[in-house]
Amino acid sequence: xxxxxxxxxxxxxxxxxxxxxxxxxxxxxxxxxxxxxxxxxxxxxxxxxxxxxxxxxxxxxxxxxxxxxxxxxxxxxxxxxxxxxxxxxxxxxxxxxxxxxxxxxxxxxxxxxxxxxxxxxxxxxxxxx
Amino acid sequence: xxxxxxxxxxxxxxxxxxxxxxxxxxxxxxxxxxxxxxxxxxxxxxxxxxxxxxxxxxxxxxxxxxxxxxxxxxxxxxxxxxxxxxxxxxxxxxxxxxxxxxxxxxxxxxxxxxxxxxxxxxxxxxxxxxxxxxxxxxxxxxxxxxxxxxxxxxxxxxxxxxxxxxxxxxxxxxxxxxxxxxxxxxxxxxxxxxxxxxxxxxxxxxx
Numbered sequence: 001x002x003x004x005x006x007x008x009x010x011x012x013x014x015x016x017x018x019x020x021x022x023x024x025x026x027x028x029x030x031x032x033x034x035x036x037x038x039x040x041x042x043x044x045x046x047x048x049x050x051x052x053x054x055x056x057x058x059x060x061x062x063x064x065x066x067x068x069x070x071x072x073x074x075x076x077x078x079x080x081x082x083x084x085x086x087x088x089x090x091x092x093x094x095x096x097x098x099x100x101x102x103x104x105x106x107x108x109x110x111x112x113x114x115x116x117x118x119x120x121x122x123x124x125x126x127x128x129x
Numbered sequence: 130x131x132x133x134x135x136x137x138x139x140x141x142x143x144x145x146x147x148x149x150x151x152x153x154x155x156x157x158x159x160x161x162x163x164x165x166x167x168x169x170x171x172x173x174x175x176x177x178x179x180x181x182x183x184x185x186x187x188x189x190x191x192x193x194x195x196x197x198x199x200x201x202x203x204x205x206x207x208x209x210x211x212x213x214x215x216x217x218x219x220x221x222x223x224x225x226x227x228x229x230x231x232x233x234x235x236x237x238x239x240x241x242x243x244x245x246x247x248x249x250x251x252x253x254x255x256x257x258x259x260x261x262x263x264x265x266x267x268x269x270x271x272x273x274x275x276x277x278x279x280x281x282x283x284x285x286x287x288x289x290x291x292x293x294x295x296x297x298x299x300x301x302x303x304x305x306x307x308x309x310x311x312x313x314x315x316x317x318x319x320x321x322x323x324x325x326x327x328x329x330x331x332x333x334x335x336x
Contacts, residue, residue, distance in 0.1 A: 043161065050162040051169035058169065066169050116162065119155040126152035 039084045040115055044069055044077040049112045052087060052104035060100040078102060086111055175240065175283075175290060177331025179220025183213045184323030191316030199264045202312070206267075207255075213319075224336050240282040240290075247278030269305025272297050272318045287334055293326040 040046050047067045051058055058066075064074050081087040086108030090101050104112075190209035194202045251274040258266055276297030283290025297318055304314040 041158075046158065046161065047165045050165040054166050055169055062169075066165070112162075116159065119159050122152050122155040123159070126155075 036118055037111055037115055039080065039086065040111055042077065044073060045081055046115075048074075048078060048081060048102070049086060049104065049108055052102060053109065053112055057101050057103045060102070063102065081108070084108075084111075175286070175330060176217070176220035176224040176336060177327045177329070177334065178336055179217055179224075180323045180327030180330065182216050182220070182327075184320045184327060186212055186216070187319035187323060188316050188321075191312055191320060194315075195312055199262070203259060203264050203267070206271075206315070209319075240286060243282030243284060244278040247274045247281070250274055265308040265311055266305065268311030268315045269301050269303075269308070272301030272304050272314065274301075275319075276301055287330070289326060289330055289333070293322060296322050296326075 040049050044067055048063055051063060051066055060071075060074065060078075063078070064071065067074065078087065078089065082089055084107075085105055088103050088105055090103075092099055092101070186209060190205055194205035197205060251271055254270045254274070255267060258264065258270065276294045276299075279294030279297060280291045281294075283294060300314050300318040300322065304311050304318075307314070
């Protein structure tokens with residue numbers, strides 16, 4: 001993802017959690033709400049996707065430190081994201097130490113953007129009500 | 130029990146089988162996404178170009194302060210310090226705005242919390258040493274405290290910042306033991322190091 005795209009995404013999330021200001025949109029009724037993506041709704045998976053959205057790549061250790069989770073937990077969730085083709089993992093050796101490096105795929109980026117849109121929509125609806 | 134006799138399968142139907150989180154969870158999720166982005170970001174609130182400008186003004190100040198008396202020397206560098214603060218804050222605000230993150234967001238706040246105690250100590254030392262007429266020790270004290278502030282403030286930021294802090298501390302140590310070279314080492318530190326690391330930060334970390 002290019003720097004501009006990363007900045008747009010960060011700016012957008014920043015705006016969504018800020019003071020709502022005057023309401024100008026007319027949210028849709030509850031029945032119209034689309035189904036949410038369960039793959040990234042889980043906290044650790046959402047954290048992995050969010051971190052990778054503004055970093056070109058992150059190592060397994062970076063993600064573990066950032067998300068304050070265990071090796072096993074992170075490994076399971078990262079695998080689920082890989083299975084959904086939201087992230088890719090490349091494994092290589094640095095000297096004799098094995099390393100895993102994760103990157104966000106275009107599908108993962110789209111999934112995060114869609115998820116943020118849906119969350120914003122839900123919040124708008126609630127504020128309206 | 131009649132359902133047991135019927136031939137077709139029976140599944141419990143939930144009124145809302147589609148998955149929808151609560152609005153509160155939606156807000157928490159968005160906050161979580163923002164926090165994770167901030168924590169994982171290599172964004173540094175420090176502006177590289179701002180540092181370059183600070184470096185240039187520091188070199189000008191060193192040239193202007195060289196022929197002055199102790200009092201004049203101190204006045205020139207205090208004006209330069211105020212100017213540097215204005216440049217740094219303006220440049221950081223501009224960079225934070227461009228990046229879509231508020232200046233008081235994670236990286237900016239962490240830097241300020243680590244950096245400000247050293248600034249306060251530097252102010253106290255400046256007043257105390259100036260009153261005792263020991264202005265020749267000020268270059269070493271300023272450079273060392275600035276270095277310490279950048280090391281602690283930059284601990285949670287990009288690795289370049291602590292590296293710059295260590296360089297300032299090294300120049301400050303020299304200045305403390307070679308007070309006659311104080312003004313030149315101020316130019317090397319606040320001028321040279323700011324320019325070198327400023328260009329580096331600007332090229333690697335978005336301005």
